[in-house]
Amino acid sequence: METQQVVIAGGGPVGLWLAAELRLNNISVTVLETRTDIDQRSKALTVHPRGIEVLASRGIHQRFLDESLKISTGHFANLANRLDFSVLDTPFPYTLFIPQARTEALFEEYALGLGASIRRGHRVTGLTEHPDSVTVRVEGPQGPYEIETAYLAGCDGTRSTVREAAGIGFPGTDSRYLGWLGDVLFDNPPAPGFNRFTERGGLMVVPLPDNRWRIAGTSPDSATTEWPGDFTLEELRQKVVDIAGDDFGMHAPSWLSRYGNATRLATHYRRGRVVLAGDAAHQHYPTGGVGMNVGFQDAFNLGWKLAATIDGWASEGLLDSYHTDRHPVGEQLMEHSRAQTYLFHAFTPEGLALRDLLSRMVPESREFSDVLAGRLTALDVAYPSTDPAAHPVTGTRTPDLALPGTDSTLFGALRADSYLLLDLTADGALADRAQQRITVHGGAPDRTRDAWEDVRAALIRPDGHVAWAWTEQDDIKLAAQVDTVVATTLGR
Template identity: 55%
Template sequence: MDATEEIVVVGAGPTGLWLAAELRLQGVPVTVLEARTERDPHSKALTVHPRTVEILGMRGLADAFVDAGFPLPTGHFGALDTRLDFRVLDTPYPFTLFLPQARTEELLEAHALARGARILRGHRVTGLVQGPESVRVEVAGPAGGYTVEARYVVGCDGTRSAVREAAGIGFPGTDASLWGWLGDVVADLTPVGGPVSRFGPEGGVMAVPMPGGLTRFVGVTPEDRGAAHPGELTLAEMRSRVVRVLGSDCSVREPHWLSRFGNATRQADAYRAGRVLLAGDAAHMHFPTGGVGLNVGFQDATNLGWKLAAEVKGTAEEGLLDSYHRERHPVGARLLASTRAQTALMAAWSVETQALRDHLSAAIAEQPSFARGLAEQLAALDVSYPPVSPAHPLTGTRAPDLPFADGTSLFALMREGRHVLLDLTGGSRAAGTDRPVPGGTRRHALRPAGREDAWGDIGTALIRPDGHVGWVGE
């Protein structure tokens, strides 16, 4: 069977599902090909960070996700004893949302389907060939092999991405030298006083409650060092590590999922190769410190969706699609540097590295500006895309949810996925007359209420569909 599609997204994880929904929001047909026949019941990720919840809020979805999860006002950097306080951040969502990935994917799939995305499960991509006007995708489906001709293909198919390999995109980095472990089990935390995070010379263990009466134990211990995969985790191994670190086995029993994960760290050297693009774990892999992986992939998709849609519809300015790599590759590189630093803190077993943990923990507790900077980094509220030429300092930054005197706010204006042109003089100026304004831009002329920062001193601003500032008029 041969078929023709506008966009083919490979992978129905959080990144692929959100990208499909964003493309449909822009009116572009999209088909998602997923090798699994059903959603994975296990949840690798458990946290949704503030910037991701903001993006959901821009599309009118934040309440549904918050209602399904549990907001936590703090987060951690490298599992340090002093936690980061998100309540000081300039966001309507000052928390980490505890929400297992299985539920996140369920909500995202429902949203993508409601938008009109086509999701095919049990369809595994086996290869692709690029042409001047399209990409020929080879697929193994339930009824046999077939090909799809697509204008663009986006690989959201994980660290072992078939799309990345078929496109010949390099994935340089370092191999694993340390193996973390996790277990979703039935347990009794009473002997150690409830939910736990403990890191010391014997290793580190975190324990958090999960839906269905389960507890997730996740940890790393000195014997987990080594380049070779240590094999499948057993309940006995996990129990011995929990006892060593916590002093009790917490009556762990009835394992529902046991797994290991390494600290191999890699990044695609290009997020675009012709008509093939990468997002999420297909573009970057790392030790899952701080729970950032799902969130960065989600934000990759938000940056890419409107740009790829504009390219397909013929409305993109020159170089717009190439800006995806230019803007998101540095974010990925920074992510890898952060996760490496956090991994070093989590695997701090010597006297010297234990002292480093204590020193940084004290700095977070005693230096509010340092703590806030780390919180903004973890929450992805500090992500900025530097302009290619000198511009106003707000250009490329994330736009906050500006409140207006009529009771509306910026995020509410962005639900249709269009550019938003703000005349912050309240209509006293001809907004944007000397700047490019994309077709279909929504215009809003009201002064922001209660802002005493840089947003109170500008005349006009164009906000991109991904919530970043396109340009600013004095």
């Protein structure tokens, strides 16, 4: 029987990113994808600032920057006033506008270049878990076969075969609202960024490649639990005319679709030798373009932990921390998307008044705007610490700090197969602490961020989040503290 260290069910952006992370750790991996080709109907169109930081942490962001439209604002439930991303603490204070099909193609090229095996037209049909492995049953073009693997990752969407076969619950709520979209050509397109919300409905219009446009919207008749049938061009045309007063000469649709607001969250992101990521772990209304971003950030958290567990350098409980870290992010995603769903369908006078009030708060309250932007962009994600005395930066994403004496910043110095020890002492007191799985980089104390002002050293995880931070002023004591934590972290 064929063997692999990891098998991934699902070759979308989440599965492909996970495959790349594992290959950066020299883990053998096979991706099994039911589709024979990349789906050109792009559900996702955006990569948010934290997503760009993830790309930069592996040195592949420039390709995306070169091919994308940069948008320095974001929206919450299509409120009239948009969130200002230009003030965010990131080197990438904007969203990249790029079709999911292109993102997937770039991820596939990246994963293949690192040595991942990707099999299209192969479908996972079941699994049997053993104490030390999982037998994965697959239906391929030549018939059924099996693969023996140390771990199986379900990145196979909301109808995940892996999740169901593993017996992982997926509780939540059924759909009560329907949104709709159409990818069309326009004879008389509106201005880019056109959006409208009235008692007749709401819509947004955004440009796509090849002179196409996406129209996405909601309308009062969208509040239903009944499926009204396939969405048609004439129905789209009528809705757009009702809301905007013009159909902009739409024709030649390449995709027409309805989508619901069913909202579900897996009870476990890991059970035994099965792990879940992306839509297999969380389902939600597509608000704010965050779904794909949350998914491949799941994979960014999971990849190095899975590799460290397989290679034997993980501390006790490291793989379990995948659920501890990411399940609360999924819970917040549910809350955020449900709140926006309500506002997307708030066509009553009371609902419109609430939308107007919240919209005015965006420019009037920087704190309110920053909270919404932090959630939307995932820049505010911080993972829980088990130590009540931990420094406040523990668990937060590390900013892209300067590394004096190098041509790189912190993002460029991150590696998928090792921790980064950031030495912020004046005389490089920790320079000799480099070892296997620990790289050391010197930096300048960060006086621009209050939370970092007293930090003299920090241990940064492969995914860019702070594992530990120290403020000890005595260099000898500091080095001893670092040695103790590093030994524990590496399970030594």
